[in-house]
Amino acid sequence: MGIDCYEHIVHLDDQKILIYHNITPEKYFEDENIKKYIRMGLKQAADYRKYVNYCIADSNYNRQQLIHMGYSCRIDVMPVHISLDRFNHVNAKEQIIKEYSKTTNFIFVGRVVWNKRQDDVIRSFAVYNRYYDRNSKLLIIGDLGIDVYVNSLKSLVTIYQLQDNVVFTGKVSEEELKAFYQTADFFSVYE
Template sequence: MRIDQYLPGFAPHDAIGNHTLQTRRVLRQAGFKSEIWAEHILPPLGNEAKPYLEDPRRPGEERVLLYQSSTSSPMAGWLRSRAEGGEPLIGHYHNITPAQYFARWEPHIAAAMQEARQELALMAPHVSFSFADSGFNEAELVDCGYKQTLVCPLLVDLEEYHRPPDRATLDRLRRRHARSGAQWLFVGRVAPNKCQHDVVGAFAVYRRVFDPGARLTLVGGGTSVQYLRALERLVDDLELGDSVEVLNAVGDAELLAYWAVADVFVCLSEHEGFCVPVLEAMELGVPVVAYAAAAVPETLGGTGVLVEDKDPLTVAMAVDEVCRPGPGRDHLVKAGKERAAEFSLEKTSKQLLSGIEAYLTD
C-alpha cells in the first residue's frame, strides 16, 4: 500500500516541511511506500521531494493521497480531480491565516489566503478523512463540512533541540547577556498575524518600568516586507535603539544559542494553528507568556502565563513576574517540560499512525 504526501511549499526550517518528513518516516517504518510531492521545492530538499505534476497515476496499486494543507495552491484542484478519478484523498490541516491580517500590508497575499479558504471548503466533499494539528484547526474543518476529522499534533523531533548550540554565537550572546537585563525572545515569521508589534510595545514598557537593560530578539524570516518596515519604524518611534534585534531565519545551531540565553518567550500572536515555537520554549525550559488566542492555550495546556488582554503594561507586568527567580518561575519551567513531553515524537508518531490505520480499516 502506498500513501503519498502532497504539499504546496517544501522548505527547510519549516514546521510543516519537517512534519512531512517525519510523517514519511512513520509511514515507511509501518511498511507503507511513501513519497513526497510538492509544488515548490526549496534547496536543500531537492532530493527529498519531486514536482507534483510529475506524479504518475498508478492503476492497480492501492494508494491514498495525503494533502498537507496550509495555503492556496493549484495542487488543491489537481488533487480534487484525482479524488474524483477514484483515488482516496485524506488531509492534514495546518491552518490558513485569515486574509484580514494581510489586507493592509500585502493585499496580494490576502487574496491568496482568501483563495486558500475557498479551496479548503471545495476540498471537503472529496476528503474522506482529515487530521488537524489542534482542536482549533479541527473546528475550522468541521465548519467547512469535513465529516471525519481527528486531532493529531505536528510531528516535531524535540531531541533536535538538545544538540549543541553554535559555540561562537553562544559565547557572544552570553557576554552580551552578562552586561544587560532580561532577554526576551520570540521565534516566528515576521507576519502581521503574529503581532510582533505588540511584543515590541510590551517590551518598550517593560524596559521603561522594570528593566532598562532588557533586550528583545525577534527571529524569523519575513513574510511581509511592509509589516517588517512598519515594525522597524515602531522600534525607532519608541526609542528602543539596538535593544531590539530583528533577525532573518537563522541556522538551527545558531537558533539554539538564542534559546539558551532567553529568559522568557513572549508570544502575542492572534492566529496560530499550533505554534511550534511555544513547544520549543517549553522543551528548552524557557517560560512562556502568551496571548490567549487561537491554538496557543491548547498547545500550552495550562502551563505558561496566558494574558487575556494585550495591553503593553499588562504584558510587561506578566513578564516581570515570570522573570523573577524563585519557585514561581521554577514551577513554570518544570510544568512546561512536562507538557512538552506529551508532544514527544514517539507519542505523536503513534497518534498519527493509529489515526491512519483506523481510517484504512473503516
C-alpha cells in the same frame, strides 16, 4: 496554498486525513502568483471537507476555521511541537551567548508577518521593559518578509523608545539559533 494536482488527490480511493496549519491571507503578500495559489488553497480547503475522514489542526483557532468551512468530521487539536534535538550536534555561536548573557531575553522565532502579530509582542514587551526590567531585550528572529510590516514594527519600537532593546535578526544559522535559544528567558508564540 493551493495545489495543481488537487483533482487527482481527491479522487484517490484511499481514506484522507487533513493536517491543517491554516493559509496566510493573501492581503499579506504582494506577489500575484502567491495570491492566486492562496485563493486556490482556500477554495480547495473548503471543498476538501467532502473527501476527508479526519482532521488535525495545530490550534483551536485553526480548528474553528475548519468548522467554519463546513467540516463535520472529527477534528483534533495537536499543537506544533518544536523539537530541540536538531541542535544536539550544533555548536552555539559564542558571540551571541556573550552578547546576551547579561540581559533578560524574550525571543520570538518565526516569519515576521502581520498574522503572527509581532506588534502585540512588542507592545507587551514594552510594558515589561518599562515597569520591570529596563535591561531586557526582545529578539525577533526570522525572515523579515514584508517590508511594509517590518517598517511599521520598527516605527512601533521607536514610539515605545525601545531602539536599544528590540533586535530584528532576520534569518539566522542553526548555530546562531541555538545560541538565541540558550540565552532566552521567555519564549513568545502566536495564536
